[in-house]
Amino acid sequence: MSKTHYLSQEGFDKLxxxxxxxxxxxxxxxxxxxxxxxxKGDLSENAEYDAAKDAQGLLEMKINELEKVMANARVLDETQLDTSKVTVMSNVTIRNVKNKREMTYKLVSESEADLKSKKISVNSPMGQGxxxxxxxxxxxxxxxxxxxxFEIVKIFI
Structure with a gap:
């Protein structure tokens, strides 16, 4: 049984x-x-050929994995999300209880996670929490x- 991947329209289009x-x-x-x-000749002793075949195998494996994600992808309409609780696609402002520092993150699927863009995976320890x-x-x-x-300060779309 494959796991459902919840994506934004932007994430689905990029994938x-x-x-x-x-x-x-x-x-x-x-x-x-x-x-x-x-x-270049004899294939039995051709390291370049072996490397190219390995690269082909890795490429096909990556294509297969992306196809599985696409097959199980569900595009979420962010305008229809419930903001009463933190869910996938929620933007959430949190405050560290100890040092009072506030941060805002968006919870996304693993394939869309990008810490530089303040997008964290729902499967990460932070997302799970x-x-x-x-x-x-x-x-x-x-x-x-x-x-x-962390104290949940605000949940928004």
């Missing part, structure tokens, strides 16, 4: 574009590398240095 890129350009580049290595909480609740996030408590 689709990445998959198309791998299927067209990626496969063409690997095929060219294999053909070039094949021209925040899911299902309401404004005013305390969320405890387990870290290697111990648990950290």
């Amino acid at each position: 689709k574009a990445d998959l198309e890129e791998l299927k067209t350009t990626g496969r063409a580049e690997v095929a060219a590398a294999i053909a070039e290595a094949r021209e 925040l899911l299902g909480k309401a404004e005013g609740d305390l969320a405890e996030v387990k870290t290697p240095n111990g648990a950290i408590q």
